[in-house]
Amino acid sequence: MAAMAGDAIGSLKYRLGLLTSRFRAHHPLKSCPVCRTEDRHVYQVAYWHVSHQLPGAWVCPHHGEPLQESRLKSNGVGRFHWLLPSGTTWRSPLQSPSSLVTGRLVKLAEGATALHRLPPGYLLDQPALRATYLEALEQAGFAKGGRVHHALAAQALVDSYRPLRHLDELQALPATEAQASAMLTRLVSVHRMLTHPLWHLAAIEFLFGGWQAFRKSFESHRRSAATPGTTGPAASLKTIRSHPRKAAALALLKNGATSCRSVALSVGVDTGTVMAWATAAGVTVGRRPKQLTKPKRAALVKALRRGTDKAEAATRHQVSVQTVTRLLRTEVGLQTAWHAARHARAQADARHAWSSASKRKTTLGAKAIRALAPAAYAWLYRNDRAWLQGQIATLPKVPAGNHAGTNWRHRDAELSRLVSQAIEDLGARATLQRVYQAVPALKAKLGQLDRLPMTSALLAPVRRRQHH
Numbered sequence: 001m002a003a004m005a006g007d008a009i010g011s012l013k014y015r016l017g018l019l020t021s022r023f024r025a026h027h028p029l030k031s032c033p034v035c036r037t038e039d040r041h042v043y044q045v046a047y048w049h050v051s052h053q054l055p056g057a058w059v060c061p062h063h064g065e066p067l068q069e070s071r072l073k074s075n076g077v078g079r080f081h082w083l084l085p086s087g088t089t090w091r092s093p094l095q096s097p098s099s100l101v102t103g104r105l106v107k108l109a110e111g112a113t114a115l116h117r118l119p120p121g122y123l124l125d126q127p128a129l130r131a132t133y134l135e136a137l138e139q140a141g142f143a144k145g146g147r148v149h150h151a152l153a154a155q156a157l158v159d160s161y162r163p164l165r166h167l168d169e170l171q172a173l174p175a176t177e178a179q180a181s182a183m184l185t186r187l188v189s190v191h192r193m194l195t196h197p198l199w200h201l202a203a204i205e206f207l208f209g210g211w212q213a214f215r216k217s218f219e220s221h222r223r224s225a226a227t228p229g230t231t232g233p234a235a236s237l238k239t240i241r242s243h244p245r246k247a248a249a250l251a252l253l254k255n256g257a258t259s260c261r262s263v264a265l266s267v268g269v270d271t272g273t274v275m276a277w278a279t280a281a282g283v284t285v286g287r288r289p290k291q292l293t294k295p296k297r298a299a300l301v302k303a304l305r306r307g308t309d310k311a312e313a314a315t316r317h318q319v320s321v322q323t324v325t326r327l328l329r330t331e332v333g334l335q336t337a338w339h340a341a342r343h344a345r346a347q348a349d350a351r352h353a354w355s356s357a358s359k360r361k362t363t364l365g366a367k368a369i370r371a372l373a374p375a376a377y378a379w380l381y382r383n384d385r386a387w388l389q390g391q392i393a394t395l396p397k398v399p400a401g402n403h404a405g406t407n408w409r410h411r412d413a414e415l416s417r418l419v420s421q422a423i424e425d426l427g428a429r430a431t432l433q434r435v436y437q438a439v440p441a442l443k444a445k446l447g448q449l450d451r452l453p454m455t456s457a458l459l460a461p462v463r464r465r466q467h468h
């Protein structure tokens with residue numbers, strides 16, 4: 001990142017494997033047509049999804065829909081423009097793919113997304129990665145006693161990748177047995193490990209059928225390498241060769257160094273990196289008691305396990321947000337528990353908001369309730385759709401084309417526009433009285449606010465503030 005932000009990128013292209021991998025640095029903007037429709041439905045505008053832009057993503061991980069490629073930028077025209085999906089025309093690189101190919105591309109996209117979510121350098125534990133690949137090759141009958149049976153494995157690789165090579169981006173996957181054999185050599189090489197993530201994603205898809213199985217195996221190899229006693233001298237020598245600073249830092253910590261900061265200084269990396277290495281290797285490190293006393297730490301961990309917001313936890317326990325973030329990163333298993341608890345909370349909040357909005361106005365249809373609780377609707381639509389549809393099914397049907405209904409909807413739209421403008425103009429001085437003065441038409445409708453859901457939703461916070 002420092003090189004990208006500086007004047008020259010130096011040897012970065014080489015180190016990223018762009019010069020040697022045959023994969024090009026050609027990244028067209030990609031998008032899923034179903035996501036675009038949903039985005040417009042929920043947010044009124046379609047946006048670019050990060051998970052679609054990742055190398056190796058050619059099918060939407062959400063919908064299994066083939067991604068489309070923007071025609072803009074890829075030809076160099078307007079490549080410095082800002083654009084939204086609505087301003088582009090599309091090309092479909094995957095013309096009616098077979099369900100088999102789609103299924104494999106879904107696995108590839110899931111792997112890309114999972115890898116993207118992990119801390120940088122996750123796959124750089126080369127000894128563990130090599131052991132993971134070798135074990136999978138042995139289980140598939142492509143290797144024995146640490147030696148790869150090239151003739152067999154190379155043919156299988158070529159056959160397996162043939163249908164995927166139709167995609168431009170994946171053309172670099174081995175087409176001949178010689179190329180496949182070279183890939184296999186580097187897959188299990190200690191010194192010349194493959195660098196480009198697409199090689200690894202493709203290998204993982206071939207050997208494990210998907211990310212989950214790979215992750216499980218890789219984690220077990222990482223753990224066994226980090227447990228003292230199970231690693232022979234040869235293995236630790238490999239760690240030192242491939243990652244000398246990490247090995248030195250872990251050695252210092254295992255020999256009783258208590259401060260990550262001092263270890264960081266002596267090996268020349270930052271403290272957070274040392275903490276992340278230590279956590280990944282399962283080494284418990286001494287925490288600085290000055291900043292986080294044992295009871296305070298325990299209380300914070302407890303609060304985060306319940307899914308408390310980072311900023312809220314920081315304020316309540318009088319620590320910085322960075323401290324909370326570091327704790328999430330370094331306490332084994334805490335981040336996962338926190339995310340799960342946050343999800344459960346968001347779900348409970350959204351369901352509650354939806355239910356109370358629909359209870360308040362039992363005569364309203366789904367559309368009006370959606371206007372009353374837009375955030376809850378958006379969350380439920382994305383994350384809890386079955387429940388949402390169940391709820392909508394219980395609502396009364398508001399007949400379409402009902403003239404009176406249309407009138408009220410129209411009035412509500414008009415009034416809410418005026419009211420929102422007035423509230424914005426008044427700023428902190430907004431009171432109900434001042435809003436009524438600014439929007440005279442509203443006064444006549446005060447007795448019928450229950451037929452004006454959008455307007456009454458805008459007035460609710462003003463009313464609440466006045467009551468406090």
Ligand SMILES: [Zn+2]
Nearest residue numbers: 032035060063
């Ligand atoms: Zn999609």
